[in-house]
Amino acid sequence: MTVAAARRRVRIRVTGTVQGVGFRPYVHRLAAELGLTGFVLNDERGVVVEAEGEPGAVERLLARLPAEAPPLAAVERVVAEPRPATGERGFAIVESEAGGERLAIVAPDSATCADCLRELFDPGDRRYRYPFVNCTNCGPRFTIVRGVPYDRPLTTMAGFAMCAACRAEYDDPADRRFHAQPNACPACGPRAVLTDAKGRRLAAGDQVAAAAALLREGTIVAVKGLGGWHLACLAADERAVAELRARKRREEKPFALMAAGLEAARALVELSPADEALLLGRERPIVIAPRRADAPVAHAVAPRSAELGVMLPHAPLHHLLLHDVGAPIVLTSGNVSDEPIAYADDDARERLGPIADAFLGHDRPIHMRTDDSVVRATGEGPLLLRRSRGYVPAAVPLPLEAPPLLACGAELKNAFCVAKGRRAWVSHHLGDLTNWETLRSFREGVAHFERLFAVEPEVVAHDLHPDYLPTAYALEREGVELVAVQHHHAHLAACLAEHGEEGPAVGAIYDGTGLGSDGTAWGGELLAGDLEGFERAGHLLPVRLPGGDRAAREPWRMACAWLCAAGADVSRVPPALAGDVPAERWRAVARLAAGGPTAPPTTSAGRLFDAVAALCGVRAVTSYEGQAAIELEACAAPGPARPYPIAVEPGPPVVIDPRETIRCVARDAAAGRPAAAVSARFHAALAAATAEAVAAVAAARGIGTAVLSGGVFCNRRLVEQTARALRAAGLRVLVPRALPPNDGGIAYGQAAVAAARTRGRG
Numbered sequence: 001m002t003v004a005a006a007r008r009r010v011r012i013r014v015t016g017t018v019q020g021v022g023f024r025p026y027v028h029r030l031a032a033e034l035g036l037t038g039f040v041l042n043d044e045r046g047v048v049v050e051a052e053g054e055p056g057a058v059e060r061l062l063a064r065l066p067a068e069a070p071p072l073a074a075v076e077r078v079v080a081e082p083r084p085a086t087g088e089r090g091f092a093i094v095e096s097e098a099g100g101e102r103l104a105i106v107a108p109d110s111a112t113c114a115d116c117l118r119e120l121f122d123p124g125d126r127r128y129r130y131p132f133v134n135c136t137n138c139g140p141r142f143t144i145v146r147g148v149p150y151d152r153p154l155t156t157m158a159g160f161a162m163c164a165a166c167r168a169e170y171d172d173p174a175d176r177r178f179h180a181q182p183n184a185c186p187a188c189g190p191r192a193v194l195t196d197a198k199g200r201r202l203a204a205g206d207q208v209a210a211a212a213a214l215l216r217e218g219t220i221v222a223v224k225g226l227g228g229w230h231l232a233c234l235a236a237d238e239r240a241v242a243e244l245r246a247r248k249r250r251e252e253k254p255f256a257l258m259a260a261g262l263e264a265a266r267a268l269v270e271l272s273p274a275d276e277a278l279l280l281g282r283e284r285p286i287v288i289a290p291r292r293a294d295a296p297v298a299h300a301v302a303p304r305s306a307e308l309g310v311m312l313p314h315a316p317l318h319h320l321l322l323h324d325v326g327a328p329i330v331l332t333s334g335n336v337s338d339e340p341i342a343y344a345d346d347d348a349r350e351r352l353g354p355i356a357d358a359f360l361g362h363d364r365p366i367h368m369r370t371d372d373s374v375v376r377a378t379g380e381g382p383l384l385l386r387r388s389r390g391y392v393p394a395a396v397p398l399p400l401e402a403p404p405l406l407a408c409g410a411e412l413k414n415a416f417c418v419a420k421g422r423r424a425w426v427s428h429h430l431g432d433l434t435n436w437e438t439l440r441s442f443r444e445g446v447a448h449f450e451r452l453f454a455v456e457p458e459v460v461a462h463d464l465h466p467d468y469l470p471t472a473y474a475l476e477r478e479g480v481e482l483v484a485v486q487h488h489h490a491h492l493a494a495c496l497a498e499h500g501e502e503g504p505a506v507g508a509i510y511d512g513t514g515l516g517s518d519g520t521a522w523g524g525e526l527l528a529g530d531l532e533g534f535e536r537a538g539h540l541l542p543v544r545l546p547g548g549d550r551a552a553r554e555p556w557r558m559a560c561a562w563l564c565a566a567g568a569d570v571s572r573v574p575p576a577l578a579g580d581v582p583a584e585r586w587r588a589v590a591r592l593a594a595g596g597p598t599a600p601p602t603t604s605a606g607r608l609f610d611a612v613a614a615l616c617g618v619r620a621v622t623s624y625e626g627q628a629a630i631e632l633e634a635c636a637a638p639g640p641a642r643p644y645p646i647a648v649e650p651g652p653p654v655v656i657d658p659r660e661t662i663r664c665v666a667r668d669a670a671a672g673r674p675a676a677a678v679s680a681r682f683h684a685a686l687a688a689a690t691a692e693a694v695a696a697v698a699a700a701r702g703i704g705t706a707v708l709s710g711g712v713f714c715n716r717r718l719v720e721q722t723a724r725a726l727r728a729a730g731l732r733v734l735v736p737r738a739l740p741p742n743d744g745g746i747a748y749g750q751a752a753v754a755a756a757r758t759r760g761r762g
């Protein structure tokens with residue numbers, strides 16, 4: 001038997017996130033170890049390997065290829081086909097092939113890896129204290145990419161020519177920095193600089209150390225990160241944090257914190273092993289967890305919150321800064337109130353000039369603004385509240401084939417989505433599109449994603465609401481098929497699709513408001529359906545929304561509307577609101593709540609939370625979306641509570657009727673019962689009624705799966721209690737995992753619905 005006869009050769013196609021993540025050197029090492037010959041190359045669809053050698057060794061390669069892939073790779077498929085053996089010698093990394101359909105994927109930005117971290121703090125290393133150290137296993141990606149293929153000239157590193165030492169690493173297949181596009185060192189790469197708002201340098205020598213010294217003295221410093229500018233100050237410094245809050249126009253949202261490492265984070269919040277894994281993950285999101293009673297944190301960081309949002313350093317600059325400061329810092333978005341985060345340097349200096357005393361910047365431009373991602377751990381697993389830096393643009397699989405499409409998303413908390421085949425690329429969190437700057441980011445972002453992922457939309461999905469800006473954008477697109485998707489159906493579809501399912505299921509979809517199929521404002525919906533369609537099988541009892549959109553900012557209006565609906569006495573202001581609401585305004589709203597064109601009916605669950613929060617004195621007027629509901633949850637007494645009475649009318653449609661609940665809330669609040677007890681009993685009532693109603697709808701239709709989604713289900717207590725009761729009723733429960741339960745998941749849901757409705761059509 002000749003040697004050649006015993007050899008086997010295969011051609012392997014690897015798809016997924018396999019470019020710019022050290023995949024080819026990895027294959028090269030593996031082949032060398034297994035004694036295989038052949039080659040590996042990148043093409044526009046991913047990575048191609050041809051390998052030849054002992055049949056057993058080829059088998060081992062196929063088994064190990066996906067299993068041991070580099071940390072930033074996400075292998076979706078490995079397909080091998082036999083080839084005749086050629087007797088080829090050696091194993092080569094060959095130049096990229098051009099042509100064919102473009103499907104290669106840009107990776108998300110990733111936290112500094114352990115190897116780079118060691119170099120960062122090693123006085124003997126040439127990158128000692130270099131704030132931009134990175135390699136193929138870590139560093140900036142999405143935020144610096146201007147176009148594809150992912151290659152240095154098409155990144156914001158194009159302006160930095162590599163020195164001989166960096167170039168040698170970049171060209172060496174055995175090196176950790178082989179083809180690491182952002183590769184740099186102190187001799188050739190970006191530099192940090194500490195300036196005032198006018199761009200004048202503030203210090204000589206080590207710029208990060210100088211910024212840390214300012215922070216320790218109580219100064220507010222703007223810091224340029226991966227996806228935008230942050231505002232920083234000492235977390236324990238009452239005066240500095242209060243000053244930051246005042247300069248950010250008295251914003252009331254909790255500030256995020258950054259701690260140097262796990263030990264420091266444990267001193268701030270109670271962390272489960274799952275929370276710790278999230279904190280340490282390469283996405284490095286902000287993790288919201290229960291605050292420790294003795295946390296060394298200024299009161300103004302998160303007033304009225306039982307939790308704190310904490311993250312660990314994600315870029316080397318942050319590692320250095322936290323090391324030098326020696327204590328946790330506030331690291332909150334660099335913006336004023338609800339404006340988008342600043343990412344361009346001149347814009348940052350202009351907008352943040354009145355807030356920050358100093359600017360720690362650098363000369364590597366940010367191409368794509370990305371906010372920090374936010375995760376909240378619950379008994380039902382982690383919920384992504386904001387999906388952005390670290391997660392985007394990783395593809396989210398679809399359970400069915402999609403034509404090339406664009407889904408425009410919701411108007412607030414906007415993220416859009418492009419899709420093709422079985423993959424959807426959901427954009428970074430953009431925010432409120434009624435802000436002109438954000439709308440511009442949306443338009444530019446859509447064009448960028450269409451280029452990056454080679455999607456030329458044939459279908460454009462949008463919300464039913466004709467006045468939404470994303471809808472207006474969809475209607476501008478020419479030569480496409482438009483698919484209008486009801487808001488709450490999109491929530492249901494998003495949750496089903498990310499779990500790889502098409503339904504049917506019964507969804508309890510609770511949020512602020514979204515336009516319903518009947519033209520009214522929905523928001524407490526029980527939908528029975530699948531990806532293609534749905535039936536409104538039930539809902540919360542409709543009440544009046546006195547003053548329309550104003551009701552969302554003034555929860556006391558909803559308190560009045562719900563008291564009216566419950567037949568309670570609204571002739572005078574309830575005691576808990578007496579200090580907040582003048583009697584004549586209360587009476588005017590009570591008249592509105594009786595009906596009329598400026599008080600349209602709504603089934604909004606978010607507004608029910610507002611009403612209860614106002615009635616028990618938690619909050620009468622809000623300064624940001626969802627504030628009353630968030631504070632109502634935060635104040636609830638821990639542990640189980642006896643639910644208030646609540647009615648579930650069997651219908652059809654099933655109606656959850658909390659009028660008796662409202663009467664109890666009002667009575668207990670008037671009797672001076674603490675908000676903690678009222679809130680806990682209200683949560684228990686709504687969870688029980690929701691589970692009962694969903695189970696009834698499911699039983700009537702022979703459906704075994706329940707979905708909980710919509711912004712209201714960002715509420716840890718509500719999602720845990722409702723899911724528990726549904727399982728006790730024998731149902732399988734799905735909650736959003738890969739995408740936010742709030743409107744950040746809408747675009748992906750629209751994409752899934754559009755794919756289902758256009759299925760089988762050319």
Ligand SMILES: [Zn+2]
Pocket residue numbers: 112113114115116117134135136137138139
């Ligand atoms: Zn690294």
Ligand SMILES: [Zn+2]
Pocket residue numbers: 162163164165166167184185186187188189
């Ligand atoms: Zn260099």
